[in-house]
Amino acid sequence: MITPxxxxxxxxxxxxxxxxxxxxxxxxxxxxxxxxxxxxLYTEYDARYLQAELSNRHLIATSEAExxxxxxxxxxxxHTNGFIxxxxxxxxxxxxxxxxxxxxxxxxxxxxxxxxxxxxxxxxVIAFDEMCTCRAYAADKDFYAGFQNQSFVCWLxxxxxxxxxxxxxxxxxxxxxxxxxxxxxxxxxxxxxxxxVNDPTYRGTFLLDYFGRVYTKEMLARCRATILRxxxxxxxxxxxxxLNRPPN
Numbered sequence: 001m002i003t004p005x006x007x008x009x010x011x012x013x014x015x016x017x018x019x020x021x022x023x024x025x026x027x028x029x030x031x032x033x034x035x036x037x038x039x040x041l042y043t044e045y046d047a048r049y050l051q052a053e054l055s056n057r058h059l060i061a062t063s064e065a066e067x068x069x070x071x072x073x074x075x076x077x078x079h080t081n082g083f084i085x086x087x088x089x090x091x092x093x094x095x096x097x098x099x100x101x102x103x104x105x106x107x108x109x110x111x112x113x114x115x116x117x118x119x120x121x122x123x124x125v126i127a128f129d130e131m132c133t134c135r136a137y138a139a140d141k142d143f144y145a146g147f148q149n150q151s152f153v154c155w156l157x158x159x160x161x162x163x164x165x166x167x168x169x170x171x172x173x174x175x176x177x178x179x180x181x182x183x184x185x186x187x188x189x190x191x192x193x194x195x196x197v198n199d200p201t202y203r204g205t206f207l208l209d210y211f212g213r214v215y216t217k218e219m220l221a222r223c224r225a226t227i228l229r230x231x232x233x234x235x236x237x238x239x240x241x242x243l244n245r246p247p248n
Contacts, residue, residue, distance in 0.1 A: 011082030
């Protein structure tokens with residue numbers, strides 16, 4: 001098994017020394033911050049619903065995918081907690097109210113059923129989705145720098161690194177277990193991108209949260225090319241040794 005990369009950091013610890021009073025602003029500014037951060041929060045939160053959907057479908061077939069998704073779920077929970085704290089600090093939110101709002105949102109996976117047919121298709125979509133999110137967060141540098149506090153810059157750096165690792169780990173599941181199906185990935189991503197362009201509505205699925213100006217056709221195409229290039233890379237000698245090593 002190719003062991004997934006795991007990152008350990010505490011999102012809330014970054015903001016321990018900060019208070020909402022430090023980021024007070026005019027109501028219109030606070031509202032604009034809320035409008036920016038709320039979708040970031042609820043899409044990260046929705047990872048738990050995707051995980052539950054995968055469990056209900058008995059979709060996970062390999063130990064690589066199982067270990068990766070367990071680590072991924074921990075990271076997404078960390079991101080959720082971090083965004084809640086940020087909204088408390090800069091956008092007038094309260095933790096209790098935010099959890100209530102999150103829990104009340106609907107979730108509908110019916111429109112992405114074709115991407116939840118088997119583990120291979122799922123890994124292709126997650127690898128792509130996390131790459132898109134990584135690049136979208138990278139476009140937020142000015143927003144976080146605007147708070148003039150290094151904690152927010154550190155938060156964004158850690159967030160981007162997590163998303164990049166998630167994409168890489170999903171890619172490695174494909175490279176380890178589905179090399180005979182790599183040629184199918186391009187068509188899967190083409191259908192996904194076409195569906196998003198024709199109907200960008202987000203339905204609480206964690207996947208396909210491609211709203212906002214940063215998610216251009218060009219950005220999606222670049223992410224597609226990156227994923228196809230990454231999954232086509234042959235296993236290194238070290239990776240092959242790890243894959244051949246019997247489990248403990």
